[in-house]
Structures are given as C-alpha cells and as structure tokens.
Amino acid sequence: MAGILHKRARTEKERRLMKELFHLADENRDGVIDYAEHAKHFRRRGLNLTDEEVRRIFDMADKNKDRCVSLCPYACYALTYTYACWGKP
Numbered sequence: 001m002a003g004i005l006h007k008r009a010r011t012e013k014e015r016r017l018m019k020e021l022f023h024l025a026d027e028n029r030d031g032v033i034d035y036a037e038h039a040k041h042f043r044r045r046g047l048n049l050t051d052e053e054v055r056r057i058f059d060m061a062d063k064n065k066d067r068c069v070s071l072c073p074y075a076c077y078a079l080t081y082t083y084a085c086w087g088k089p
C-alpha cells in the first residue's frame with residue numbers, strides 16, 4: 001500500500017496530507033473508511049456538497065465495491081476534492 005501511495009502522491013507534503021485526511025476520517029481506527037465515516041468527514045470539513053456528490057466521491061474511491069475504502073484510494077480522492085475546493089496546500 002505504501003508503494004502505491006508514493007507513486008500517486010507527488011510530494012512528501014501531499015503524502016503527509018493524504019495520511020492526515022485518512023486518519024481524520026477513520027474514526028473507529030479499523031484501517032478503512034466506510035460510507036458513514038466518509039460522509040461525516042466531508043460534512044465536518046464544511047464542503048458544500050449534495051448527498052449525491054458525497055456518494056459519488058465515495059463510489060469512485062470504492063473501486064471493488066466492498067463498501068469500505070483503504071488509505072490510498074480514499075486519500076487520493078479526498079486530496080483531489082480538497083484541492084478542488086481550497087487549492088493546493
């Protein structure tokens with residue numbers, strides 16, 4: 001997993017931010033993000049997204065449709081949407 005994370009993230013700052021986003025969302029610390037955690041995380045961050053948009057982001061990250069997302073896919077999508085909403089850190 002760490003190898004994939006390093007390939008997709010271009011900078012150390014991005015890798016650190018991706019891990020932070022993931023750990024903030026993973027409330028029960030089971031190593032995956034379920035939809036409830038995902039939706040709560042996006043709402044808490046004050047993003048003005050509809051329920052459909054929040055669902056679409058989760059579905060894009062949940063490639064194997066097992067209803068939970070591990071660090072790399074979740075963090076990549078969360079980072080992408082964070083950049084889209086607030087610009088690069």
Ligand SMILES: [Ca+2]
Pocket residue numbers: 025026027028029030031032033034037
């Ligand atoms: Ca979790």
